Amino acid sequence: MPIIEFTGVRKSYGDLAVLNGIDLSVTEGEVVVLLGPSGSGKSTLLRCINALEDVSGGTIVVNGRDPHDRATNLNELRSGVGFVFQHFNLYPHMTVAQNIMLAPVRVKKLPKDAARRRAMALLERVGIPEKADSLPTQLSGGQQQRVAIARALAMDPAIMLFDEPTSALDPEMIQEVLEVMVDLAGSGMTMVVVTHEMGFARKVADRVVFMDAGRVVESAAPDDFFASPSTERAQEFLRRVTHI
Amino acid sequence: MFNDLSWSVVLDDPGRSFLLHGAWVSLQLAVLAIIGSTVVGTLVALGRVSTAPALAPLRWLLSAYVEFFRNVPLLVQLVFWSFGMFSLDLVRAAAAPLNPVYSNQFLAGLLGLTIYTSAYVAEALRSGIQSVPRGQLEAARAGGLGYWAAMRAVVLPQAFALAFPAIGNQYISATKNTSVVMAIGVTDVVFQAQQIESATFAAFEAYTAALVIFVVICLAESALLALVVRGMLTRVRPGVRTAAPTPALES
């Protein structure tokens, strides 16, 4: 039983087609890495899963519900899907702990002290409990992204989505964020990750999905994909990202 | 005339108590109009940044509200409320419970000033909301917060901080604009100064006194606003240094 299922999903901005009939399913506990050149529609696909983007056609089922059905309670659906942004999007006017507590307190109506305890546990998990009462701007990029992951985990999501989580980071900070993600994958979380980190894809992914021009071009186990990509576009892409 | 100044007409009673009473009226008008215009302006700004297709007529109406009240002189609006709306029995009856404290002229002046200022506050806040990065709303929505909850908890606090220098300037303008109510017979500072002038012909002394009262109020207000701005901005954008509002700069 897939936890995420795309059937013939299309999306366009005016004449520009961004998603051109996507069929894709993700099963529970699976870690899927989306690869592809920029503009291939990876981020758009990810953002359709929790309805940050509308779709123009086709159907999506997430956790048994359609995010683009008017009858779906979007807030409830989104509570079960964590989202980590490229640029963190931490709330600058709140402390780290308040960032994490906002959704549990406002959406789940968790009492403040319980939410605070939960936030501390999550900060422990991402390795920066001492930053609970700092403001986001006092943190390094890597620390901010770890807070953003903790914030996404605070709602106990069944699915975690990552939209290029390390692309805005200085190189020396990428590792600390990837470690948190590896740890999360090891705990059995369902994850869909858009990234350019080939090492992460190779080591952690259960499956690599390669996209180009709004289509899924290839879908394979990482070992197979990296050893012998079956399409020419994927070969070309891999040549470029490995710089040889 | 300068070797013949008679400051006693404003420094001694009855002139002094006239002016002090006028200052109290002006101050109440300013404070109430600032509070009222902030509430109304916020609602208007929120309506204007809404995106639901069903709310399109509301957005049109609110943009008409902003354009209309910004492009018609305050004096015309005040005369309209005072001699138009407050000539209706219905409005007079509705205002009657307040009359022991506030005259109908005062209420008409307050209403006019509040609505006029709210159009400017709404514009300032709208551009504040639009300069909050889109990812902030998305992050809150991705966490499961509804549109209004996300606006209230995440977007508005940042928008207010960003827009506050501009909004503060509107507050100072509103304070100075309270003086226009003398034209509809509210007994504010300028009205009292005019009374003194017509009784004593000491125009220079009377209007200088009114001016000094306004300068003192506005300077105190901009010092207060500068403190608020600094507090707000260091929270939201620690890197950003913004000029404090000066006793002017209305747009």
Place this chain on the structure above:
Amino acid sequence: MGAITDNLPFMLAGLWETAKLAVLAIVLSAVLGVLVGAMRSARSRLVRWPAIGYIQLIRSAPLIVFILYCYFVLSDLGFDLTPFWAGVVALGVFTSAYLAEIVHAGIASVPRGQWEAARACGLSQAITMRDVVLPQALRRMAPALVSEFIKLIKDTSLVSIIGVFEFFHRVEVTNSRLLTEPFAVLGFAAVCYFVLNYGLSRFARRLELRLDA
């Protein structure tokens, strides 16, 4: 409707007076505003400080007080101005302080390299300001200038308190003569001002777009 049509010539005659007031005051404010704004941007404190004083003093005054000042105090001082000219002076001087700040900000927004290039060619400070910096600055500040001018047009209504027989004064006279039609008469005045000012702001925006293109 009759309330308006019967009194239309009487009220519209005031519109002409309002237009004269506005145009004269705009010219006066522009001349003073550019001058004071340039002084405000000068290096020398001797030039800069009087400009700052002028700007701060005027901007901390409510316009209505300023109008009363110009009318009563100037005549006490021996300048016997008619209400109309007192109104022009009050509106023009008052607005010039706001324009000066805009001009100053506009000048500050012209890159330093422009100054340096002109000075390196041997141009004097004054010539550099007039021929190199101000033309560039004026284009950047056009939107802010237009909104000040619209404010000035709205503000012309305030000189009715010193007895200038401009548009709104005539509207008020009409209104108190009729007594029964405040909504029609005052609504008419509001619509006139709205059409004038909104039209002007739209026109300015289109001009701006053309300048940018």
